[in-house]
Amino acid sequence: MRINTISAYETSAEQFFDALASWDVDLLLDTRLKNTNQLAGFTKKNDLAYFVPKLLHADYAHDKLFAPAPTMLERYLHGNIAWDAYADAYREDMREREAVPQFYDRYGAYQSVCLLGTATRKRRSHVEVLKEMLEAAHAE
Template structure:
């Protein structure tokens, strides 16, 4: 099973569904706590469920088992809790809820899962923590640590920058 993360914010429908197609996602798992207001645009729960089925021919599930507690999320969004504290609180919640084993019970039959969260250019999302916890479990590794997620993020950022630079170089030489 491949696990991917995707933000419902700061993205176009073309980018969003392009990623789903690239990943050949057969499940879009929406783990946002609040996904029904008009500000969600095309990623509003009922609209997203429709589009995922019609465009990607995949299943859609909204599952708040994997959402952070409202109080923790609000503190993080307001800036009164930093990423490290948010990570620790969310991680603890997922362990207490026995979330990762439940993920495999509910969604283990899928091959490519896109988990939808709320990352922005300025704010990280709980989905990256959840992704790492699931991947660690699949690999039989010990529980996720903040350092692992940070290292993976830094490696992904470096790869994206290298890809951008390669494209720039290719355009200049063409």
Template sequence: MQVATIGFTNKSAQQFFELLKRAEVRTVLDVRLNNVSQLAGFAKKNDLRYFLSNLLDCGYLELRDLAPEKTMLKRYQAKEIAWKEYADSYLELLARRRVENNLDTGIFDHSCLLCSEDTPHFCHRRLAVEYLNSTWGNSLKITHLY
């Protein structure tokens, strides 16, 4: 299964939608904790759903099970915990939630996990897709769009 990840920060709408188009994404899987903030610009949940549908004939789905917990994210953003501690806590959260058993693998084919971080290196979307890939027998071919 082809699956991508993308962040909207530091991208114009044109860059963002062109990346999704070139990757032939059929469904954007929103894994953000807060997807209605005014800071999200064109990527606010309702606006994004509209743009994806009308520009790319692409679906939109929120996957709250893959979003981090609020307190965990705030502690990382406030630099109270380092990336390694945040990543370990997030992976433990996914295991507790048993996301690998609760998600339909079919929605991941030609999908793209969306978060705000510009690159995947220090973003939970990368951790989520790698976690799922490891628990689903490495059936995902992962591409990071940036």
């Protein structure tokens, strides 16, 4: 399985869908907590549920199991904790949820998965940590 990450922010629809197509994605896994408000733009849940199958002939899933804990995310977004502390807390949360084995149970049949997160030029996203965890588990 190939795993890529992409952000819902600071990208055009053309760049977003071209990247997914170049990776030959067969699943876009949305791991965001909030994906229905106006800030999500063209990446709102219902829009992606339509566009991904239509344009990419791929599946779209929104799975909050892989989303960060709301309080931890808010602390990171507001600068109350640094990236390393946030990433460590996210890793621990994923271990407690047993998220990695569940990922492979739910999505292990896919060949090319893209994890949708919320990185910007100024902040990183939990999906890069999730990708590392998934690849480490797959290598074992």
